[in-house]
Structures are given as structure tokens and as C-alpha cells.
Amino acid sequence: MVRFSAASALLLAAGAAADTWPFATYDTGPWTPPQMKVHKSGTTEPGYIFVGPRGNQPNGTAALIYDEEGHLVYQGPTQVTANVKVQKVFNEDTLTFWAGDMTSWGYGFGTVHILDDTYREMYTVKLPDDPATGRFFATPDGNSRPSYIDLHESHITDRNTLLVTAYNTTQYDLTPVRGAPDGWMLDALFYEIDIATNEIVFAWSALEHIAELPLxxxxxxxxxxxxxxxxxxxxxxxxxxxxxxxxxxxxxxHYWSGLYVFNNGTIAWRLSGAHDDGDFEIDDAGLYQWQHDIRIFDETDEGFIMTLFNNVDTPSDPKTGPTTGLKFQVDLLNRKVTTLQVITNTHDEVFSVSQGSLQTLNRETGHIFMGYGSVATVKEFDGDGDEVFTASFGDPGLVASYRGYKCQWKATPFWPPAMAVVPTGPGVAEIYMSWNGATEYDNWAIYAVDGPEATTSRFVKSVKRAGYETRADVGSLRTRFMQVVARKGDIPLGTSPIVEF
Structure with a gap:
């Protein structure tokens, strides 16, 4: 059955309705992330929550990291982001994300940023026009872009290359699908790019294989x-x-399919989520449609394990069925797909009409983490398929995060901690302290100093870290200058500038 889903649904148009979701504010800086509402009902895997929200207002539109209690850990620059997560580059943990222009056509133009554990940018991967090779992209509005990497994929391989998607506006005969002979469509492209050199290792176009992929x-x-x-x-x-x-x-x-492409670009097979519509037999439990995020494990010559995020729904059919996660055993010899697990919470069903992700957190425990795309919710499930954690960060239908991840991450920012001092009386003040992005400190040491250029200080007190921004009361002050140090135990990790109040 042919269905229609509006490409513009990916955007969730700004101003669609009045915002009701609470956003946090802080005394130490201009961060305004959505407050994350969390519910933990079982044992979870360790890690932080990584999302890139966007929606009906600019607050919180950035790469964001939260802890499991819902406290902000990191807010990046204000920009539309996708695929915010931790990936290894040259065997080092890095923070990676796509940032750019997310368009009303259902895709985007941007670059992929790779940051080290101090948040310094190590690599910026781009896909520009290249006159030397004759590679040029066309866009619906006719305007060129500095980079054409699409928001949907930015996956780092174990050979330190980056897999990205792109879309190219192409004039094509659409009469086979009741369109115009001089119609226009989007060619689906992907590239493998060497991260260190930004050179293209491999490129592929769907329209170059139209015989195997008929419209x-x-x-x-x-x-x-x-x-x-x-x-x-x-x-x-x-x-x-x-x-x-x-x-x-x-x-x-839009093909309801996973497609295997050989290294020479030819198509080996298609694994369809629909009955009798591919090269594999699939059982009823494993039927899927409008899917995202196909991932592979335990690949051999005989088969592999495959997971995917099964949206089921589209904007035009938003209640076809609840969104699920699926795990399969794929038998290449017999061309058969066996469903191993269907992941959903029947008591809290989510209907995600676009976007989404399924992340395998731990192969031994079987824990799964799902980001629900067009619905601003993430969930963790244990090996029995029971939900053990859920978090929401926006009004349903008005805020989205293309994917959502849970990752372990350690970072000590290259910028200093921030502090604010609010005097409440003679020699008495409230101190506010934060260190955007820092994960390793557990307490603050507060010091009084004699002036803006002072090289000595007097210890006032220490307080435990309390979420993103810690508050403390101090008294008996004989100076108008204060400074704080973020510490792990007694070890200093970062020192704020001296603040006058």
C-alpha cells in the first residue's frame, strides 16, 4: 500500500503552539535547556543522556548532555544538531554531532564536528562541491551550501572513516509513479569520508541503481x-x-527496507519489512515500516544480528501502531529473518511519526536504549524487555531530537568554571558555581581574595557538587572578591576567574 508522509514533519514547525514545557535558567551563564523529567524503575546501565532538541522555540536548541537524574551536564553552542553521541576516533573517546540547517524538505545541510574530552574541536568533516572532480549538488532552493552532509547519519567506523548521508535534487521522469516526465526528486546518497584528510573513500547513489530500486x-x-x-x-x-x-x-x-551494497557499489540484496517484498522471508512479528537506524552485530558468512527502530507511523498515519524496537537473526544461507525481540512498553506506548534510534547498550545484559525522534522521549529497556528508565524533555509533538543516546563520557573542559556572587547583606553572599561539560569533579572549594589581581587567597568553605549549578551561602567576608575551584576530592581540576561583587 502506498502512503504519504510529509517531509516537513521532520522540522516540527516553529510556533505550532504555545510552549508549556519548563526550561531551566542559571545564575552562572546563559544556558536554557529543557528540564528533563525522568523516571527510573529498575537497574540501568551507566552513562549520560545525549540529545539534540529542537522545536517550537529556540531554548535548548543545542547538543545537550544530561545525567540520569535529569541534571544538565553540557550545553553546546546554540545550533540545530543531530546524532549527539560518543564515538571512538583513533581509539580515543570523542563527542561527535552534526550541526547545520535542517530544512523543510526532510533533510539537512551541515558539517560533522568531532571534539576531544576537553571539548576542543579535533576534526570538522565537510562535503562541499568539488569542481576538480565535477561533484556538484543541487538544492530545492537553488542555493549552494558550504557542506552538504545530511543530518541523518554521521557514523564513525573502526577504520577511522565517517559514514554520512546526502540528498541531491535531481530532475527525473516520474511518470512511472504518476508524476511529470520532467519532475524532480531526491537522489539518496551516502559517502565514506576519511576523517583525518576529509577525502572521500567511497560514494554511492540510489538513482544509479534504478533497475534494482524502481520508483x-x-x-x-x-x-x-x-x-x-x-x-x-x-x-x-x-x-x-x-x-x-x-x-x-x-x-x-520510504522503501521499508535494509539494502546491502557491495564495495563495488552493486546491490547484493534487499531486506524488506513488508511481506513478499524483498529477498528474505520474514515472520509476522518482525514486519516493520518507515524504519530508522539499522545496526549490525556478530556478522559471519552465514548471517548476523540486526536491530532497528520501527516507527510504524507517519505524519499522515500517526496512530497506525505503537513504535517498537526490533531485533532479528538474519540467515543469509536460507534468506530467512527470525524475530528475536520486540521492544515496547504496552503500558506507555509511544507513536513516533518520524526520526528515532535504537542503541544496544550492553550485549551481555541485553539493555537497549531508544530515542523516539519526533516525540521528545528516551527509554531504556533491560534484557527482559522491561522498561527501567524513561525521560522526556519537551512537549509531545512540538519538540524532537532526531536520535537519543546513552553513553559513558569523561570530560574536563578547556574553559574555566563559572561563578556568580549575590550579596545578601554586609559580609554575606550567595555563591553559584558551575562548569559546563565537566564530569569529573565532585566538590567546590570557595575562596576569598583581596583583589582582582591577587595571587593569594583564603579558604572559606567547601561544598558538594549539586547538579549542574551548585549554590552555597558564605559569611564573615572582608573582601568584595571571590573565586571557586572545582575539585575531585582534594585535587583541583579547574579554577574560576576572580569575581567582584
Missing amino acids: EESFQAIAPGFGTRNQPWDAYHINSVELMSDGYILSLR
């Missing part, structure tokens, strides 16, 4: 007004790429 087999109908240069039709909608032993596996949302 008629797309589940995305051409809606009225689409199929033009300004509103190109999206037949495939590529949204994830994973490295395989002999090539790559892609997720094509």
Missing part, C-alpha cells in the same frame, strides 16, 4: 504539489549506513 516500489506516494524543484519527491529517504565485511547496509525509510 514504483517506494511506499511514499507523490502528494499534491510534490515532484517539483521546490518540493522534490523523496522516493528512498536514506537514514542510516553501517559498515559490513564486504560493503555497507543502508536503511531506506
